[in-house]
Amino acid sequence: MVHSVSRRPELAGLPPLSKEERRRSKRLTETLAEEIDRCGGAVDFARFMELALYAPGLGYYTSEGPKLGAHGDFVTAPELGDLFARCLARQVVDVFDHVDGGSVLEAGAGSGRLAAGLLAELEKRERPPHRYQILEPSPALQARQRALLKNVVPQWSDRVEWLTAWPLDFRGVVVANELLDALPVRRFRVTESGIRWLGVAWDGTRFVETES
Numbered sequence: 001m002v003h004s005v006s007r008r009p010e011l012a013g014l015p016p017l018s019k020e021e022r023r024r025s026k027r028l029t030e031t032l033a034e035e036i037d038r039c040g041g042a043v044d045f046a047r048f049m050e051l052a053l054y055a056p057g058l059g060y061y062t063s064e065g066p067k068l069g070a071h072g073d074f075v076t077a078p079e080l081g082d083l084f085a086r087c088l089a090r091q092v093v094d095v096f097d098h099v100d101g102g103s104v105l106e107a108g109a110g111s112g113r114l115a116a117g118l119l120a121e122l123e124k125r126e127r128p129p130h131r132y133q134i135l136e137p138s139p140a141l142q143a144r145q146r147a148l149l150k151n152v153v154p155q156w157s158d159r160v161e162w163l164t165a166w167p168l169d170f171r172g173v174v175v176a177n178e179l180l181d182a183l184p185v186r187r188f189r190v191t192e193s194g195i196r197w198l199g200v201a202w203d204g205t206r207f208v209e210t211e212s
């Protein structure tokens with residue numbers, strides 16, 4: 001069974017794409033279509049989502065663009081002020097009390113606002129982390145985080161580091177806000193005849209949903 005998926009943002013009430021965004025969208029579409037072809041006509045939804053978000057230089061999180069914030073596509077709690085970071089800092093201190101200090105590891109740090117807010121509040125509470133580690137796959141967001149942290153909490157620069165993989169050894173607090181929905185997922189539908197896996201095919205002009 002196939003269902004069609006609209007490729008025209010204006011039909012969904014979204015702003016029109018810029019020339020560069022159209023170019024990137026076209027290249028990403030070609031990449032996805034090639035992958036679907038290579039896999040025999042359809043890919044699992046998780047693979048589709050993985051490429052759509054992380055194809056090098058083309059995916060949503062691996063390409064340029066503001067993404068979050070007032071000029072981006074969406075706004076998250078840390079972007080609205082420092083209340084969120086200040087509340088979270090209290091819980092970080094609670095955990096530090098139990099494990100005799102430690103580090104903070106933030107996965108998916110967005111613009112860096114949460115990191116800046118946490119470091120500032122932990123400093124105020126005289127409980128700065130040993131290290132503030134960030135796991136961030138987006139080069140554009142990583143650059144934004146570096147600039148913001150250098151600007152807002154330069155005194156903690158030597159404790160902040162960017163990781164390329166989860167550490168094997170860690171003591172402290174792992175934080176992540178609005179991360180899980182950015183991870184590729186498998187989709188399925190429960191029908192009277194059993195569970196149907198959902199995938200994505202390319203019909204030559206648009207992506208279509210498949211069931212198997």
Ligand SMILES: C[S@@+](CC[C@H](N)C(=O)[O-])C[C@H]1O[C@@H](n2cnc3c(N)ncnc32)[C@H](O)[C@@H]1O
Nearest residue numbers: 061076107108109110135136137138177178182
């Ligand atoms: C919806 S944004 C949330 C950003 C920030 N936590 C906030 O609340 O404003 C998702 C973040 O997760 C990052 N991200 C996406 N996939 C990731 C992954 N596999 N591991 C770590 N971070 C990831 C994105 O680049 C982005 O920084």
